[in-house]
Amino acid sequence: MTDRPTRTAGLPADPPAAIPAEELRRRALDSLTAARDRTSLLTSCVDDRELTAQHSPLMSPLVWDLAHIGNQEEQWLLRTVGGRDAIRPEIDSVYDAFEHPRSARPTLPLLPPSEARAYAADVRGRVLDIVERTPLHGGGPLLDAGFAFGMIAQHEQQHDETMLITHQLRRGPAALTAPPPPAGDTSGLPSEVLVPAGPFTMGTSTEPWALDNERPAHQRLVPAFLIDTVPVTNGAYLEFIEDGGYTEERWWAPEGWAQIREHNIGAPLFWRREGGQWLRRRFGAVEPVPAQEPVLHVSWYEADAYARWAGRRLPSEEEWEKAARHDPASGRSSRYPWGDEEATPERANLGQRHLQPAPAGSYPEGASPLGVRQLIGDVWEWTSSDFLPYPGFAAFPYREYSEVFFGGAHKVLRGGSFAVDAVACRGTFRNWDLPVRRQIFSGFRTARSADSVITDSVIADSVIADSGTAGSAGSGGA
Template structure:
């Protein structure tokens, strides 16, 4: 997890801030919204709130606080996501069946855990014997920030599948469409480079160990692919041409009936799409969003380009820098166009960028010990890596070495496209 990067008082302050943020994200919801599960990948909002508390309770309070009494021992299997080492989780695809415990009970559960965690942190100091607890607290905070992003994306899927197309949050940033910076190709020098977390601050185990590799010179697009550029792919019959698609991708197109990114629909000859501010006409200059790896790869093939590898992406990010960016804290909850700037833009925020890299262990990878070792390592199969964060990612959670990963058919997350090509 890296060295503890928070002082004792700073860690308590961070704990309160992160926990408060999760609940703020749920403020626009009605009580009915908290229970809905629209597909197996989506969890009801109340489940996210409870699971984040379960994590602190299971991995910190129960093993390290003498005399701690769980809020309700019956909650343990209900809010266990996939940690087989600490029990049998309730089936993921049945979370929407849990009308009880109530939303009120879930918030009571959070208060119970918060009180116990606050009491623990107020008496902790920086002695070496407390190091493991500090590291687990830091892990728990980053874990909850991951669920803040999932909260937003799952809420969007819940509301986006409602025929009433409800508004989650009014768009306070509405403005006239502007022309994004022209697409340019930035030459990135090859040679030997270091990949992986540099040891400063927190990281997940899948970002380690840092290792060196050689890569060829390549070209990287200065910005993300926009809606209007993706629309050209659609209008050119992209979803009807099997020669552009990987075999599994074409099978997904046929099986799912894909004709456009998720949340797009054609109405009276014009494209509209659903945002967290409701449904509206397609904004041409925004980065295209909610596309699968299969769609990203097909678009790149159609354009005569390719997706970057994750190592190329990290190498370019190391040169250009990752911040500033459009993250969760902006309150936009949607990607925005790159209107100004030189060099490689939009590396941080807006949309997660698909890479051509399979999610696999780095050379010498070792998962964390005990049950938290299930966090990342056991998923290193059949998934693809995304980089850079999105408009739903907390800014303090992201870094250049961060490896997100999803199955190639997934597209309900804020996922987009940056092109690359060989020199």
């Protein structure tokens, strides 16, 4: 993949009415364009045979994602927002993600690649006219602050991440390239950071393009805890493997132990041991496992087992968000760990700019006020929490986005990965998946509860030593 910069369209945390309509319009157009550029790159780098093949029963054929993106855009922006007649109503059910599981999608009457491209382009051409003509204030919650356009841009970028997962699963020569991420350095960093006890504002009521499961903002009282300064690395995870982590039942949840026994799992997905060395396959290339890079492609069960082995645990969702957003000095929660300003290449590894996580200790400009690094980008981080609604949750604009997934079946992931764009990643963004999933760009960091009495030495080691790397929160609300 080329190192081509893209423009993203995150919005400031002001009330939507305070954002000028023309600024909203520009950002909506930029977001939709950036998403389509990425989609085009992911679907033009392989031939039609690769686009129509199902590379794993866990994933759709790439051509299904391409037409599904166009169909969702047609249904929401052309028909619902624009009031236009349907272009291809007969394909709505074919590209309904709830009607057809991924494993069954190759059997559907899918549009062939050339037709899927033409359809998506036709929809986009008409949508651009709607963006220019639609009032972005006073038209109801679907239009206020351009929410519908932001929702569709996020949807397409999420499918771009899904398609990148498919590229990782496909066999054959590499189709994508990208420059390596910047070097990291953990020297001088404490291994963990103390997050003091107290309330903080979780979620948001003012982020214009926030999705329903991020809302509303509410207070959470969180006891003091310590959290890893950086995500768990491959080198640290190798210690778990070499200490027999995959052969000791005591570290595993019963369902996780059953999974590794049934499928003979002994390392992260795409790893193999050869000639005394651990190798991994990454987008068609085989390379040594880099010790300083955050571990990737591990399930929730693997993350949980490692944490138990290390005498720690996974952070809860509220602990993760407090570590990422809360500034003890001001008492407020910012949009990102570094403040309210937009993500930049100096702050986070996002947008498929690099096709791998950055080494631990990277992006000091993206650190939280307490000095926690790499909370946004690099890897989605498993938390201990089930995916549940916030107090006062209201489904919007449709139940199937979040509500049908609530419950104990799915675990929450936070922070985003190198594969997701900034428009679909922020301090309040919630991802979720089944705890067995390994093909996703998932990693983790660990935490532990703080003792009731914290000694001066622990505070010095965990907080003061890293104060020089802390980011500063900007203005705005939660």
